[in-house]
Amino acid sequence: MSRVITIVRTLSLRTLLFALVGAMGTMLTVTLALNATSAWRAGALATQASQSNTTADLLLSAAAHWAVERGITNGVLSAEPPLKAEVRSQIDEHRKMADAAFTEAAARLEDDKSPAVQSLLRKANGLLRDIDQLRLRVDAEVSKPPSERDAELRTAWFPAMTRLIEVSQRLRLAAEINSDSMETRLQALQRLKHAAWVMAEYAGRERGMLNGAIQAGAPLRGEQLIALGVARGNVEYAWEIVQAITTEPGAAPALVTATKTVRDVMFGRFQQDREAVYKAGLADEPYPLSAQDWFDQSTEAIGSILRLGEAATESTRQFASEMQARSRLNLAIGLMVLAAAVLLMGIAVWFASARIARPLQEMTIVMGRLAHGETTISVPAQDRNDEIGEMAQAVEVFRKNAIRIGELYAEKIADQRRDAEIRKLNHELTGRAAELAAANKELESFAYSVSHDLRAPLRHLLGYSELLLKHASKCLDEEGQRYVQTILESAKRMGNLIDDLLAFSRIGRTETRTTAVDLQQLVADVASEIEAQGKGQDISWKIGPLPVCYGDRALLRVALVNLLSNAVKFSGTRRPAKIEVGSVDGRGDKSEIFVRDNGVGFDMKYVDKLFGVFQRLHRADEFEGTGIGLATVQRIVHRHGGAVRAEGTVDQGATFYFSLPKAKRQFVER
Structure with a gap:
């Protein structure tokens, strides 16, 4: 039996080794294919770089000629007629050369399926039609x-x-080959070409702006100085990039x-004249x-600067040719590696038997031991x-x-214990809440009883005060x-206060x-009703x-009486008093109602006191009241599941805003 097991184990390992050899052969084949693909892609990249370089040169040429046309025309628009034939010829020549270069570049980009390229190409064509x-x-x-x-024309x-030139150069950048697939040298050359264009473009803008100022004899001021500063900054920044690239070893x-x-x-030489022009323009x-x-x-x-861009173009062409030659060499090396790999495969079979x-x-x-639950064992060969x-x-x-x-x-068991403790605490909190509710109810009953019991002695006080004032007034000074x-009025106010407090208690x-x-x-x-009593x-x-x-009509009537009475009372000094009642869009199943007045208002830092019992924001001699009305409104709204707020x-x-449940039945109580 043990011999059979040994044979089975041997066969399994051989099968594994054969599979390993096959896998190695496959890997070598894939490696060769990858090398060949890499060499082919390098050649294709070189061809693509050459084509992209030609298209970029055409777009750079178009931008350069457009820039010259822009500058000459900008000066002509400020000059006295007649237009010299030589200048007319220069404008026409640069127009023709710029449009021809762009047309050829656009034709080369028609087959580019990139959405970015096609979008920019359509935009550039549209701008050219406008131009x-x-x-x-x-x-x-x-x-x-x-x-x-026409002043607007200039x-x-x-x-x-400038927009046409910028879009054409954005098109050039979009049409260039993906920098992720380029070697560093090719990336540097493309950066150099772009930096040269930036220098030429912004130098052209500076030329046009200063040419117009010199033509008009005007000083340099305000926004013109800012625009010139931007142009000079871009020229100098691009120049730093050019120097960094061309001073690298191997340039x-x-x-x-x-x-x-x-x-x-x-x-x-030009910098001296340039500084002199700036100095004169700033000093007027x-x-x-x-x-x-x-x-x-x-x-x-x-x-x-344009000749620097042309030199970068020529270097790009030379580098593309070097890339093509290098790709052919890589392909030959790949074939040699395959031959050597066949020799090494036999060695690998012997080596794998001992290593696998x-x-x-x-x-x-x-x-097997892990499957039986042993977790303290050491796993070999991890290094x-x-x-x-x-x-x-x-x-x-x-x-x-x-x-x-x-x-x-173990953590789950601990969590279960904690859950049990939380449930126990929740049960205790529920009991405490019930106790608190009972205490509140008892307190409310006590307030009701006290208020009710105070009414009898208060009636006596009020009655005897009236009798004293009626029958003994002649005996009093x-x-x-x-x-x-004063006793009579205070007793009446106290009676009103007790009545309001009883009403407040009844609501609960x-x-x-x-x-x-x-x-x-x-x-x-x-x-x-309120207007009739006004x-x-x-x-x-x-x-x-x-x-x-949806609510209790009687309670809602009490809330509205308090709100509208307050609005009338605190607007009493206005002529007229303006009171508005309306609704705003509520959330979910609630409707929000508001009552607005043009009265004395209140300071929002005291808004939290508005709805408290006996809380008043104005003196009693200014506005009568007991300070319970808004507390009553809040209690009624809360009993309806709504909320109340004020601004x-x-x-x-x-x-004052309050929310109420929306009605879901057809029957309406009026």
Whole structure:
């Protein structure tokens, strides 16, 4: 039996080894395919780079010629007629060359399926059509005296051409090959070309703006200085990038030479004239150069930058050719690697028998022990950096997970104990809440009883005070009569206070009778009653559409009487008193009603005191009342499951909001 098991184990390992050899052969084949694919992709990348470079050169050329056309035309629009034939020829030549270069680049990009490229291409074509319309207007305007020319045309010309140039260069960047698939050198060359364009573009903008200022003899001020500062900043920033790229080891000699030329021309001879022009413009002095001299010298400086871009283009072409040659070499090396791999495969078979069979047997034993619950064992071969090592690490993870499962089970038991404690605490809290509710009910009953018992002695006090004032007033001097009158008025106020307190207590004791209530009708009834008791007060009522709500009609009437009475009372000094009742969009199954007045209002920092019992924000000699009305409103609204809030401003009125359940039945109690 043991011999059979040994044979089976041997066959299993051989099968595994054969599978391993097959896998190695497959891996070698895949490696060869990957190398061949890499070499082919490198060649394709080189071809794509060459094509992209040509398209980019066309777009750069178009931008350069458009920039020259922009500058010359901008100066012509400020110059006196007639237009010189030489200048007319220059404008036409640059137009023709720019449009031709863009047309050829657009044709090359028609087959590019990138959404970004196609979107920018459509945008650039649209801008070019707009520019053609502007060109027709420019050609018609330059023959007129400056005073008769369309001022908006000059304002529109420079930004329109600038937008076309910017979109064309965004199109160039979008059409360039993906930088993730390029070597560092090719990326640097593309950055160099873009930096050269940035320098040329912003130098062209500076040329156009200063040419217009020199032509008009105007000083440099305000927004013009800001725009010139932006242009100079971009030129100098791009120049830093150019120097960083061309000073790296291995930079092409042609690029180094072209960079030196830019340094000598743009930042040497031309820089002195440039600073002199800025100095004169800032000091409002005569410019040291004529508009034509400035244009010619700046064009020469920009030309040195464009030649730097051309040198970068040539370096890109050379590098693409080097990439193609290197891809062919890589393909040949891949074939040689395959031949060597066949030789190494035999060695690998022998090596795998010792590196795979024995570790697999040990791993099988470990996994069997883990299956029986042994988590204290040590997993071998975890330090190996191959598949066996990964398998050992996976088994180690399995062992740690088994330990973690045991810990989680213990935590689960602990959680269950905590849940039981929480349920116990919740039960105790429920009992405490019931006790608190009973205490509140008892306190409310006590307040009711006390208020009720106070009414009898208070009636005696009030009655005897009236009798004393009626029958003994002649025996009292004026001061004594005032004392009795004060006792009488205070007793009446105390009676009102006890009545309000009893009513407040009844609200919590009375069983509610809920039904659908038409608030529109109820508010109208309450308003009519209050106005009838208003003693001729000038009141302007505005009652908007109100919903049908679900609640106790009697309690809602009490709440509305308190709210509307308060609005009338605190608007008593207004002529007229304006009181508005309406509704706003509620949330869910609630409707929100508001009562707004133009009365004395209140300070919002005291809003929390409004709905407290006996809380008043005004003195009793200013406005009568007991301070229970709004507390009653809050209790009624809360009993209906709603909420109440207030907003106000001193001397500008107040607004009270309360929410009620929306009615769900057809029957409405009126």
